[in-house]
Amino acid sequence: MSAEHPGLDPRVEDWVATVYHYWRRRGLSDPDRAQLRADLERDCRLALAEGATIDELTDADPDEFARELAEAAGLGYGVLRADPSMTATSFLVSALVGAVAGCIASLLLIYPIGTRLLDHLPLTDAGEGVFAIGLHVVAACACTASAMGALRWRFRFHVGILRTTLLAGLFLLLGGAVSVAPTMALAASLGYSTAAHVVLQELGIVFAFCLSGLLTAFWIGTRPSRPTRVDESTAAPSR
Incomplete structure (x- = not known):
């Protein structure tokens, strides 16, 4: 200064x-x-x-x-807009609601278009596998973007929300990526069964890793970045 x-x-x-x-x-x-x-x-x-x-x-x-x-200064002063507190629960709920909206959009738009393209493209078996993986990646990115949008909108008045939103997107993708190995291991151990209870277990693993990623993002994004510069004995109470 x-x-x-x-x-x-x-x-x-x-x-x-x-x-x-x-x-x-x-x-x-x-x-x-x-x-x-x-x-x-x-x-x-x-x-x-x-x-x-x-x-x-x-x-x-x-x-x-x-x-x-x-x-x-001659400026208008509008109605006071809501500023909800950002707790771990509200953070997770907002992100998960956004992710669910992204999943629905993927099921209604991305996967139908992708499967239609897959039916018409002259691909080898290996090519179809790569295409399918790419389709899942696009859907995962759509879910993540939707979750980030929900967080960014709900907590838009919070200081540092852009950084916290980016962290949420990063760790949500990381959580989903890390969940692939244990999910595939479980599927292989059960003979790739499509029984309802097996599918639910697999979804539970993915959900747990994604939830852990979001909690990590919340912890990093909301912890103080540096010690306060004001002595506690002289600090004015926050308004």
Whole structure:
């Protein structure tokens, strides 16, 4: 940070981030939010330099203060949109709902088109096997993309959600890939039976590995990236 633009106290930074969060939830555009934030940070520096205390700066209600700044800049201030908390349960449920939607889309679109192509393409047995594997990969990617979309949309106001969403997609694919070996081993040990209980066991293995991948992504994506810079004895309570 340059001397011309010194860093703000972490408590002020947190408060500015909260105000920015309300601008997002109220529907202000990215350029408008960026300009308002830059102006607010500049004003905070000036106020601190003139003798204002941190408590005086952060005492205002952040939502109301965000509205006043937006209206002063001639910007509309929309309805406050929902911001659900991201717990392990809500994270998993959102991802799995998205994945199920992707599976349905694959069954209705990808597999019918793929099997029709397979029937008309002059492929050898080996070529058909490669084509079938590719078809499964495309379907898996569609399910993963749908799960990522569900996470990105539901938790769109959370800081770092893009990184967490990308991690979820990565570990979901890794979990599915790792599940192939034990699933095939089980299938081989049971003579590749198509009995309902065998298929359910195989699906259970895939589900367990994918679930583990999502939990890993949640843990990595939500853990603090660095220690807080504020001593606990002086930190202001979060708003």
